[in-house]
Amino acid sequence: MIPLLLVDDDPDMLDLMQLAFKDAGNFDVTACSDARDAVEVLKQRSIAVVISDYRMPIMSGGVFVREARATGYDGLFIIYSGRGKDP
Numbered sequence: 414m415i416p417l418l419l420v421d422d423d424p425d426m427l428d429l430m431q432l433a434f435k436d437a438g439n440f441d442v443t444a445c446s447d448a449r450d451a452v453e454v455l456k457q458r459s460i461a462v463v464i465s466d467y468r469m470p471i472m473s474g475g476v477f478v479r480e481a482r483a484t485g486y487d488g489l490f491i492i493y494s495g496r497g498k499d500p
């Protein structure tokens with residue numbers, strides 16, 4: 414099983430991704446709706462891959478990556494945005 418951490422402040426998107434990865438099999442999925450909680454997960458668990466939204470209200474995906482790296486996490490990050498360009 415590949416330990417996977419999903420991070421998104423949109424509960425519908427988080428639920429959808431959880432279902433997709435659980436259905437795909439071979440993934441041990443942990444989900445967080447707040448990047449601060451995700452940093453704590455990375456301190457406590459061995460995670461191979463983090464998939465995170467970029468635009469989150471409390472801590473952006475970019476800040477999240479820096480915070481996670483500062484804790485010593487050196488795994489793979491996949492950052493995405495569900496929004497198009499800002500006007």
